[in-house]
Amino acid sequence: MAGIYLHIPFCKQACFYCDFHFSTSVKRKSEMVDAICKEIALRKREIDDVIETIYFGGGTPSLLSEQELEQILNTIWANFEVNESPEITLEANPDDLTEERIIQLSNSPINRLSIGIQSFFEEELKSMNRVHTATESLNCLSVATGYFENITVDLIYGIPNMSSEKWKQNLQKVFDLGISHISSYALTVESKTALESFIKKGIYPPLDEQLASEHFNILVEETANNGFVHYETSNFGKDGFFSKHNTSYWKGVSYLGIGPSAHSFIGNTRSWNVANNAKYINAIEQGELPSENEVLSEKDQFNEYIMTGLRTIWGVDLQKIKMDFGNAYFDYLKTTSEKFITQGLLEISNCHSEPVEESLNSNVLRTTQKGKFLVDGIASDLFMI
Template sequence: MAGIYIHIPFCKQACFYCDFHFTTSLKKKDELVGALVSELELRKDEFKNQTVETIYFGGGTPSLLTNQELQSLIDSVYKNYQVVTNPEITLEANPDDLTNRRIFELSKSPINRLSIGIQSFFEDDLKSMNRAHSSKEANNCLSEATSHFNNITIDLIYGIPNMSLEKWNENLQIAFGFGVNHISSYALTVEPKTALDTFIKKGQYPPMDDALAQLHFNHLISETAKQGFVHYEISNFGKPNYFSKHNTSYWQGKPYIGIGPSAHSFHGNTRSWNVSNNTKYIKSINENSLPNTKEILTIQEQYNEYVMTGLRTIWGVSLEKVQQDFGEVYKAYLIEQSQKHINQQLLYINQDKLLITKEGKFLSDGIASDLFKLN
């Protein structure tokens, strides 16, 4: 099984923390959608022996596309690829785009999963992040969306400077009240060259507080567990049968094609990424040329990636798979490097799987880097 990711590089306005590729100009939207349709056709042979299980519209803000534009892209997938009977088709959307009428129209389309960028239910938080929607719109869209869609995930951001634990808890309880079956939650981070980075350097925004973020993260784990969510990946919490099939395919090393400017693709030991420029992307596609850069991953790079992604999930890192795919030397190295973290009760081994403990989850990226093979 495989997945297709389609990047829609348009936003109404720039969130202060975002470093994804996007533009706030919609001038080339029609051209871009046409190029996406063409790229899907140009790359069909890459999946001639694969069956597509998931289609994911990410961005940017995919909900800026009309239903007709989204349908044209879905039609192109079905025309050029083998697709399972009931694929998971996800649309990332912002609350301000999800009017009652739009939600109803989407519910009649092939899209069967919504990923809604709530981030916070509080007005002051939304303004501090320069989000395009209001607290009222966040509540209204979820009230309507949950009456038409069963499969909904929302994004929430924790670790916002000066956010009290009580306020973070209220965010969670509001989310639970809507009965959503999946939550993706991320710490507010400072990416280079973003507006947030500039504000902090100028003293116009408080610096990040790791201790606060960890406090929020631990509370997130405990509260979602009480509601029946499974913490199946560091940033993802789903009720049984509501895990993201698309994102899970990334963590389990399944192949995927990334369509659109800046989109990444992966297939076994190869990776590629498209140019992060809408004009160059459109021009190249119109010339029937793929605007991407490719690399072949070494055994060492494949091992490091497997450790990084596996350790973030409830499925862990299989010692047997490490031995089969990379050899006894890598397995021995992994066990040796893991020992200090096992002694600190941050990692443990169960049924030949290397897993991260609750105490280790907040430190997962650092722990994984300690397990990488560097030479």
């Protein structure tokens, strides 16, 4: 199996915290769609596997018209072998999801919506410079659940001055609407963003890691109480509603990244397109791929597996470490993980009781509940230098 990610680099306005590649000008949108389709055709021989998942990310893919989405999907079908029922996800902002638009999307091949809610409170939305309102969030979800079974929402926690009670209310609204998947991330300060500048100037309060930790613990507890499986650090899904596309990233499945700034991973090679709309379009029009690539060393592959494995309920398969990387890596991991096991942050477990989509290996290194919030730091300490 394999996947295709499509980066749609347009937004109505810039969120203060965002460091993704996008433009607020849509003057060249039709040219961009043509270039994306041409890149798909140029790269059709890079993946021989059947395409199981297609993901429209960005940016704001819901800015694409019905005809533009159809043009891209038709190009994929013309150039790749696609599964009979692939998971096709469209990221969307609530302000784009009118009832008419939702009905239109429900009649297309798209069968999964990823809706950027972030918060149901007006003050938090304004503080992040989100373009939609709290009312639009509730309205679009109320309509969308009538047409789409597979919906995920994005929520942000750790927002300064957002009380734990308000955070619980955000989660409860999702539960009440019957949503089956949540992706939730701590507000972070990325380099060269407006948020970084505002904090430095004292315009925006500094982030509080303790608050983020409290919100994360509430998130884990409340989702579990409402039937969600915490299957990846930032992702919570009811049984049967895990993101197939994102799960393929964490499990090292090959995927093709199309569009400016998009990354691809095939075999042991990672590549990425130029993060510039004009340069991307101009290169593609000349039949050139505006990308760079690197071949991952054995050490890189080991470190990447540690990072992705520890973030998921599938963990790090110790037998796989021994078979794929050898005894030296196996012994190194066993030694370096001991202090985290002693601290109750990691564990070697023999079974897993949660309902999941496949059986889990019996000799697996995983984060404990206590270690989940600290997983990225733990993983980096286990990297082979």
